[in-house]
Amino acid sequence: MSYKVAVVGATGNVGREMLKILSEREFPVSEVHAVASARSAGREVSFGEDDVLKVQGLDTFNFKGVDIVLASAGGKVSEAFADKAASAGAVVIDNSSFFRMDKDVPLVVPEVNPQDIQHYKKRGIIANPKCSTIQMAAAP
Secondary structure (H helix, E strand, O other): OOEEEEEEOOOOHHHHHHHHHHHHOOOOEEEEEEEEOHHHOOOEEEEOOOEEEEOEEOOOOOOOOOOEEEEOOOHHHHHHHHHHHHHOOOEEEEOOOOOOOOOOOOEOOOOOOHHHHHHHHHOOEEEOOOHHHHHHHHOO
C-alpha cells in the first residue's frame, strides 16, 4: 500500500525535514505534494537525493485524494485549513499548537499513548506536543 501525502509548510525548516525523513525512511508514497503559502508557490524543494517538488499554494491546493497531511505551518494556518483537509478525506497530523487542547483531537506521543491515535476519527486530525515536550514525554 502506498499513500498520497501533502506536507504543509514544506518550505520551512520542519517541512523540509519531514520531506527528507519521508524519503530516507522510504515511506510508501505514491505522490508527495509540497504545500506552502502563496508567497512560496512555484519554489522548489528537495524530496530525497534526486527528486525535486514544485511548491503548491495552500490557498488553492485541493486535498481531495490526499491520504495524509503532515502540517507544520503554525497555528493560524492550521486553523484555516486542517478541517478543510480532513473533510476532503485526509488524516491531518498537525505540529502546531492550535489543536493541542481540543477535546475532539487526540494529542499523541507514539511512544507514550499510541492507542489514542484511534480517536482521530472525530475530526480527522491528530495533534502532537511541542518538540521540546515530546522529548521529555518519551524519556524513560
